[in-house]
Amino acid sequence: MLLKVHHTAAHCGGDIQITGSKSETNRLLILQALFDSITLKNVSNSDDAQVMQKALSSSDEVVDIHHAGTAMRFLTAYFSIQEGRDTLLTGSARMQERPMAILVEALQELGAQITFTHNEGYPPLQIKGKALQRDEVTLKANVSSQYISALMMMGAKLDNGLTVHLDGKITSVPYINMTLALLHQLDIEATFEGQKIVIKPGRNSAVAREITVESDWSSASYFYSIVALSRKRNFNTPHTITIASYKESSLQGDAALREIYKQLGVVSSFAGDKLTLSLNQDFELPETITLDLANSPDIAQTIAVSCLGLGVGCHLTGLHTLKIKETDRLEALREEITKLGGSIMVTNQDLTLLPQKAAVNENITIATYHDHRMAMAFAPLALQVPLLIEDAGVVSKSYPDFWTDLEVLGFGQEIIG
Structure with a gap:
């Protein structure tokens, strides 16, 4: 299934329920x-x-x-x-x-x-x-x-x-x-x-x-990315995304998202089991960020795409396990980010994305390589430019409701083939 994804709505906020990790x-x-x-x-x-x-x-x-x-x-x-x-x-x-x-x-x-x-x-x-x-x-x-x-x-x-x-x-x-x-x-x-x-x-x-079972933090990463990328849209009023059910004291390594996305201007706040994500409007983006993701490699793709859309460089290390996932995720990132106009270099264990001012290329077809995280990591970029996602149904591997939840946040979708 080839899916065209775009976002022209006046809002980008809502409440999302994510199932267990x-x-x-x-x-x-x-x-x-x-x-x-x-x-x-x-x-x-x-x-x-x-x-x-x-x-x-x-x-x-x-x-x-x-x-x-x-x-x-x-x-x-x-x-x-x-x-x-x-x-x-x-x-x-x-x-x-x-x-x-x-x-x-x-x-x-x-x-x-x-x-x-x-x-x-x-x-x-x-x-x-x-x-x-x-x-x-x-x-x-x-x-x-x-x-x-x-x-x-x-x-x-x-x-x-x-x-x-x-x-x-x-x-x-x-x-x-x-x-x-x-x-x-x-x-x-x-x-x-x-x-x-x-x-x-x-x-x-x-x-x-x-x-x-606590809800899945790696699934939460895509909403962190959406909030971070909303900075480039200049919405008239700030919007928040609330996701459930989460714990402040989590067993999941991907809960590191809270501190990582703070570096990209995203604020995390808890009320019971609900986690609300909002944008720090007065935040000044860094030129580049450096992260060791040895303890949370599954969120590397999301972070790299967030940085691309924000024009922020990143150097991500500790990624050697990504070579043996659903696909070689490092090579897959290099291929797709290059198509979007990014300047990226990868080795067997790290990734370097150079900061850039130019907007990402639009209407690019993103190959997903039978990898659910490739589809979901790139989808938030549709907040900035229309994208086409190959094999969009692959998200069912970890998050079957992903595209439905994006509709709640104003993302338009059209099946092309």
Whole structure:
């Protein structure tokens, strides 16, 4: 679906309800499957969460998780301890290009029986579930925190728990802390100190409990971008966007948005579980900003596009994990920002956008590369110029209501093909 997006309305404000965090939901779905005493509220309505739910409820030998990278990683560990069950875990063509060797080798070190059926180191995976007796493993920590989280959750179900030794610089620490906090909510003893994680057996987790999933902060990033970019529209009256349901003390690393977008003139204020975003009218934009996004790489695309539209330069580091996402996100950003007239350079782990005064090019067709975040990160630019978004339906992976919510804020949309 090719979607033309523009914004000619006199307003750009409103109230938006965002469903639960995809990151929290997928962890809690695994924990619910391991410890069936949990009831969940406000779960994500994303494709990824639905894929996870379907996989966990399936008794089929072949489980296809399509594009869902989180599901691939978490389910690899989950199925490895389902005694007596044989599972072929597979996914889309892109998923079969995403490396899994580090996690699989760690599970094999614990005694898991997993084989690569096509290309060594990549899905599909043949998994023969069994009881794992070993309780200590070493894992490279600089590739994906989801490998670590997968082991942590699985470890809570092992008879002797699990100790994970982390080798090297640890990536996306807030996501590890999120998993740790969710384990603590189930009264599972778990510690993360230095380069070592210790998970005790979850013997006290049989108590029935209800957990409400906080709304997704990465989804909130697109509204931060809209408010920041509204500075260039000169609306007659300032407009605010209120989004729910959020917590001032969040488990999600992407809550760093509050401090990051303060540097671009966006004010965040809480009232209960509602977060209101407004523009600091007297704010003077910086010429450039420098950010280390090692703990929140999923918001890099949004920030880069915000800076492009504001004419602000940015140097974003800590982005090495973006090479193995739904697409090579760094190269995808370079391609699309260049089409819009930006001057951008990328390496395997960082991005540099030069400040510029010229307006972005209009009526450019943005390729999304089967990546939901490419579509949503570029859409706020339609506040300034009309854009065409290829494969606009890809947003359903994490935020199915995205285009509907943009209509609330005055964004016009037209399906071209």
